[in-house]
Amino acid sequence: MDDRVRAAMRAVDRRGFLPRGQRRLAGSDQAVLIGHGATCSQPSTVEAMLTMLDPRPGDRCLDVGAGSGWTTALLAHLVAPGGSVVGVEIEPALVGWARANLVAAGYPDVRVAPADPDRLGLPDDAPFDRILVSAEARAVPDELLAQLTDEGRVVVPVRGDLLAVDARGVILERRGTYSFVRLRDGARDRARRGRRSGR
Template identity: 55%
Template sequence: MGADRVADAFAAVPREWFLPESARARAAHDGPIEIGHGQTNSQPRTVAAMLRLLDVRPGQRVLDVGSGSGWTTGLLAHLVGPEGEVRGVELEPDLVAFGRANLARGDWTWARIDPTEPGVLGDPSGAPYDRILVSAEARSLPAELVAQLGDAGRMVAPVDGVMLLVEHVAGSARVSRHGRYRFVPLR
């Protein structure tokens, strides 16, 4: 995916729509911004790097794990377009409501945010997915998310301080490392 598609998504999905009212003036800040419940709206430069690694294409089915404010769900919705589908999952009930309200500011009827079940990682019942974005840090690569990737699927996830790209190739997972990052923990 060219940088232009990611830049277009950033222009079409304003970060300020996905921040608490008191933080909207800081939307241009290239750093994480607290959204409550120990969660953040991630640093834009980090989100852009993750989206470029994920290489989202129009028409794909994408899972957004740890959707938080809904910003990444909106960005992914823009990238897949109306022929695609994005499902955001979030553990914190207040953030599910916050993310849904924020996502409703745009016209992305093919994207939604749902509460995740405690103890269930991702959306095994909706699998397989073409792309999975994980916006919280795991201690080790979550095998249950890798199992939700379809053929030729890609997952981007921060694991133990390193951004990993997992590519599902010929029935097996190929993992590559792409820099050090800090995220809130995956629960």
């Protein structure tokens, strides 16, 4: 695991992103239910995803499926100083909770936006240097690749494998095997949390 990712996971306390009744599970390597069919990510999976994503200070990041806001906060820690992070979340009740959790954790400037069910990501805020997705796609989503900078990358699970992919669609790294809920079908795919790696 990358030393920077290890330091971020020490600095951002998972307990603050769990319901009170579930905080005893903060140190366990398992996904934890946070309500609304969502989970807070399994730490070992988050470590793998963030290491593959390789966010750097000054990067602009998009967190697809913010959930409780934990991975959003981890990204904010990794891109400081000078970077920015915005999360998107499809479940309205979790949007406000994630925002409150981020403020309490010391990240008041990190934005969490309601996801548009007809668009994947946040194309109006693009381009991004890094995009993190925690729901399984049938293929690497072209819609997200279009939201990357020329040197950007997305980490997304595709058919059980975690893929790091550059803006041209070239696979930079592959790790398996992981289990996630699928990106939901609407007018376009919708992003949600993964059961093993949900937010």
